[in-house]
Amino acid sequence: xxxxxxxxxxxxQRGKGAARSLRRAGRTPAVLYGPQIDPxxxxxxxxxxxxxxxxVHRRNSVINLEVSDGQNKNVHHVVAREIQTDPxxxxxxHADFYVISLEEPLVFQVPLRYRGKAKGVDMGGDLVTSLYKxxxxxxxxxxxxxxxxxxxxxxxxxxxxxxxxxxxxxVELVQEKDEVCVAVVGxxx
Amino acid sequence: MLSPKKVTHRKVxxxxxTGQAYRGSSIAYGQYALKAVGCGWMSARQIEAAxxxxxxxxxxxxxxxxxxxxxxxYTKKPAETRMGKGKGSPEGWVAVIKPGxxxxxxxxxxxxxxxxxxxxxxNKLPFPTKIIELDTTL
Numbered sequence: 001x002x003x004x005x006x007x008x009x010x011x012x013q014r015g016k017g018a019a020r021s022l023r024r025a026g027r028t029p030a031v032l033y034g035p036q037i038d039p040x041x042x043x044x045x046x047x048x049x050x051x052x053x054x055x056v057h058r059r060n061s062v063i064n065l066e067v068s069d070g071q072n073k074n075v076h077h078v079v080a081r082e083i084q085t086d087p088x089x090x091x092x093x094h095a096d097f098y099v100i101s102l103e104e105p106l107v108f109q110v111p112l113r114y115r116g117k118a119k120g121v122d123m124g125g126d127l128v129t130s131l132y133k134x135x136x137x138x139x140x141x142x143x144x145x146x147x148x149x150x151x152x153x154x155x156x157x158x159x160x161x162x163x164x165x166x167x168x169x170x171v172e173l174v175q176e177k178d179e180v181c182v183a184v185v186g187x188x189x
Numbered sequence: 190m191l192s193p194k195k196v197t198h199r200k201v202x203x204x205x206x207t208g209q210a211y212r213g214s215s216i217a218y219g220q221y222a223l224k225a226v227g228c229g230w231m232s233a234r235q236i237e238a239a240x241x242x243x244x245x246x247x248x249x250x251x252x253x254x255x256x257x258x259x260x261x262x263y264t265k266k267p268a269e270t271r272m273g274k275g276k277g278s279p280e281g282w283v284a285v286i287k288p289g290x291x292x293x294x295x296x297x298x299x300x301x302x303x304x305x306x307x308x309x310x311x312n313k314l315p316f317p318t319k320i321i322e323l324d325t326t327l
């Protein structure tokens with residue numbers, strides 16, 4: 001899984017007035033929470049945070065969040081649970097960071113990428129794609145960015161199920177093994 | 190033209206368009222999208238006109254999604270009628286659009302062609318819009 005470094009500072013002021021003045025000053029309000037720590041209000045530099053978000057654009061990633069409170073600096077491994085954006089301007093308004101443990105297995109939604117042209121499509125069949133994402137459980141850094149599936153061997157009236165996917169070591173499938181990912185319907189041999 | 194199959198009330202109040210569209214404000218299916226930056230009523234005719242404009246430009250290939258549906262009726266009194274005597278009869282259907290709403294999405298076409306098709310569609314609409322891309326939005 002991708003990793004990205006982000007710097008944040010603790011913030012004392014709460015509420016929408018303080019959040020708006022932070023945004024005017026080029027910073028984004030955020031919150032950090034998780035099972036082991038007390039919730040902390042943070043602020044981030046909007047420009048560098050947006051750049052970091054674009055570097056992992058809509059993919060699963062672990063954010064190494066360096067939180068400074070004047071003297072001390074702590075690094076937390078987090079995932080962005082929610083990124084609020086302005087509906088008109090599409091810029092970041094607020095971020096929710098959830099602290100995770102890199103040693104404990106977690107469930108992630110991983111996109112499926114289909115490669116090649118199915119043999120059955122050349123024989124008159126229709127390609128029916130049922131799944132675009134699958135749920136995988138494993139340690140955050142073991143989870144792949146995407147799962148690639150070669151469908152070139154898929155003949156007429158055949159299908160590929162989740163159980164047939166090749167997954168990296170230490171990663172297990174959460175959903176049913178007999179769930180169909182992609183199928184070729186129709187066509188003749 | 191798009192219209193509801195069945196409605197609870199044939200005639201409804203005008204309503205007010207305050208705030209922004211938080212739902213339906215991000216790209217869900219395609220690569221390119223047309224987003225409203227102003228508010229207004231988008232009639233079924235305008236939805237259809239913009240759809241035709243996109244399809245004529247794109248010709249074949251690519252896929253388009255219409256993200257709005259005209260589910261609000263509007264009424265009109267007949268010509269040369271005196272005021273009063275109740276509300277007019279239903280005339281057509283509109284979708285209430287708030288700023289931020291995604292109207293159309295496109296995928297499977299070249300970027301320049303998609304932008305040109307969405308520009309032509311935007312010309313049919315009664316409020317300001319902008320073209321956004323999946324790669325450049327969060």
